[in-house]
Amino acid sequence: QAKEEGGNTYRFYTEEMTAAAFEHVYLDNALRSALEREQFRLVYQPQVDMASGRLLGVEALLRWDHPEEGLIPPGRFIHIAEQSGLIRDIGLWVLRTACSQGRHWLDQGFAFGTLAVNVATRQIHDASFVPAIERTLADTGLPPDCLDLEISEDFVMRHVNVGAERLQRLRAQGVGIAIDDFGTGYSSLGHLKRLPINKLKIDQSFVRDIPDDHDDMAICDAVIAIGRSLGLTVIAEGVETEAQVDCLRGKGCSIAQGYLFGRPVPAEEIVRAFAATPAGID
Ligand code: C2E
Ligand code: MG
Ligand code: MG
Ligand code: MG
DSSP states (O other), rough: HHHHHHHHHHHHHHHHHHHHHHHHHHHHHHHOOOOOTTTTEEEEEEEEEEEOEEEEEEEEEEEEEEEETTTEGGGGGGHHHHHHSSHHHHHHHHHHHHHHHHHHHHHHHHOOEEEEOOOOOOHHHHHTTTHHHHHHHHHHOOGGGGGEEEEHHHHHOHHHHHHHHHHHHHHTTOOOOEEEEEEESOOOHHHHHHSSSEEEEOHHHHHHHTOOOOHHHHHHHHHHHHHHHHEEEEEEEOOOOOHHHHHHTTTTTTTSSSTTTTBBOOHHHHHHHHTOOOOOOO
């Protein structure tokens, strides 16, 4: 009987694996055709100065506008695109679309500050990464200092040598480099120092339960202190309540991104919400 059970377990496991593999291939093909059929969209979320409400930046976030399922968030497909390498083409689309939008906003007189674009580790790996960004900036006419690239901590750890050089080239032209979801990975302070970073984003998992959670309070304190001592701008992610605002400001963090200040919305809506308020970093 044990043997039979073992057999069943094995078969079940295999079927599950096959289903997962199938789903993977299916999704990858679907993403490819989504790109061809122009089903990707960008939404934009404000980054604001908590004291004044001033708009300091916007982050571009990817959505898949699926004909049957509606808007699908990146958490459901970006990892597939990263594994297959399709993220390179999607990433180029994101970059070009966001930079064109930024240029359009400038032409409209909408001072959005900086425009943040998420970049997957796989993209920076590509030797054509820096030239592609330079070309996109030149083609769209977005000034380099209006663009921020958000990179992950895992990139910082694993590719510090090649990464430092590539990012330095962009940083030297004025492009900003932010570490996203800071605190969730394992980057060392030494690495932080070697990369041409100018922003740190405190991961929302540490912001969610402040001020009640003492461990999270301590982590926010530490990240803000690291940022300050390295001369970096610190942005708190996932800010949803006034209590979080008070707490973060008390600790010396003045910039936030979160539902309290605005959800990710289409380009026209962010203009409608913020055009009337004084905006832009000096
Ligand atoms: P992220 O870069 O850390 O982006 C912040 C995420 O937090 C977004 O989720 C945003 O909608 C969400 N968020 C913002 N404020 C709040 C809040 O107050 N409460 C809560 N609960 N959530 C909040 P989203 O848009 O689903 O994106 C998830 C992740 O997907 C992003 O995390 C980023 O890592 C990745 N991603 C998004 N767009 C792109 C892209 O164009 N390229 C690449 N490579 N990755 C992307
Ligand atoms: Mg981000
Ligand atoms: Mg983040
Ligand atoms: Mg995140």
